[in-house]
Structure formats: C-alpha cells, structure tokens
Amino acid sequence: MSPRVSTDAPPAAGPPGTPPAPPVTKRQLWLGVVTAPAAWAVTELVGYVMVSRSCEPGWNGLSAHGVDRPGVVLTVIAIAMVLVSAGALLLAAGSWRALRDREAPDDRAVRASSGSELPGEAPPAADPRWTRASFMAFAGIFTSALCGLGILFWSVPSFLLDACSQVR
Numbered sequence: 001m002s003p004r005v006s007t008d009a010p011p012a013a014g015p016p017g018t019p020p021a022p023p024v025t026k027r028q029l030w031l032g033v034v035t036a037p038a039a040w041a042v043t044e045l046v047g048y049v050m051v052s053r054s055c056e057p058g059w060n061g062l063s064a065h066g067v068d069r070p071g072v073v074l075t076v077i078a079i080a081m082v083l084v085s086a087g088a089l090l091l092a093a094g095s096w097r098a099l100r101d102r103e104a105p106d107d108r109a110v111r112a113s114s115g116s117e118l119p120g121e122a123p124p125a126a127d128p129r130w131t132r133a134s135f136m137a138f139a140g141i142f143t144s145a146l147c148g149l150g151i152l153f154w155s156v157p158s159f160l161l162d163a164c165s166q167v168r
Helices: 026-054 070-100 108-113 128-160
Strands: none
Touching: 026 070, 026 128, 070 128
16 A cells, blocks of 8 residues: 655644644544534523513513514524534544645654654554544544534424423
C-alpha cells in the first residue's frame, strides 16, 4: 500500500525532533463533538418550556404565556437544530478526512533525536496528538449523526400531534 499523498503544505514543525501538529485545530475537533448534543439539549429545553407555558389555560380561554401554535414553532426549532447538527457532522467529517489524508508521524524521529536506544523490532508508535485528533473526529461524526437523528425522531410528535393535547 502506498501512503496517502496530500497536495496541502505540511503543518509547521516545531523544534527539531518534534513531529508536526495535526492539520486540524482543537477548536474544530471540540465543535464537532459538542455542537450536536448541545443542539439536542436546546431543542428539548425550549420545547419543554414553550409547551408548558403555551398550553396553560389563561384568562378568557387565551393562553397565559407563549405562542398560539407551539407545534409549528417546535417544528421550526427542530429543523434549525437538525441543520446545526448537520453542520457539526460536516465539520467532524472534514476533520476526519484531513487527518486520514495525511500520514501520522511516528515517534522514531523523536526517539532518535533524544538519543534513546531503538530496538530493531520495536514498531514505531503514532504521535498521540494525531491519534487523539483522529478519535475526536470520529467521535464528532458519531455524536453528530446520533444527535441529529435523535432531534429528528423526537420532533416527529410535535409535527404530527397537537402539542397541548398531552399537557392537559
């Protein structure tokens, strides 16, 4: 197998013997992991507060607080949060591709520059920063897809049913 070749310039290396940093930032990785679960939490919290306030009986049959049609507003919020989750999925997938397309440096250069002995049969170990970044990119893909589907499936009742029928 041939190593994957990238046309991008390699990331800037530090002092001699220091392997290059991964091509994605920690901010990109954390946004890919955290954004979709936060969108799901916002959807659920806003939905709970909106339905409980909009469905309270008020004076003369008017709702006490909130909106007249909470189901429509909940559907719009759910669609917006699914789009946020899709954006997080695309960000995580882009990070995964950026890491996959480059060969992770191993620790042979670091060990050789430090003067430590290298046994002939010792396999090179991947740089922990690259393996951590790869794990976080894959976790971002997984959590974004899972939370996006969760938002979609949990919003179906507000789209099909009257939101206030369950509260009364």
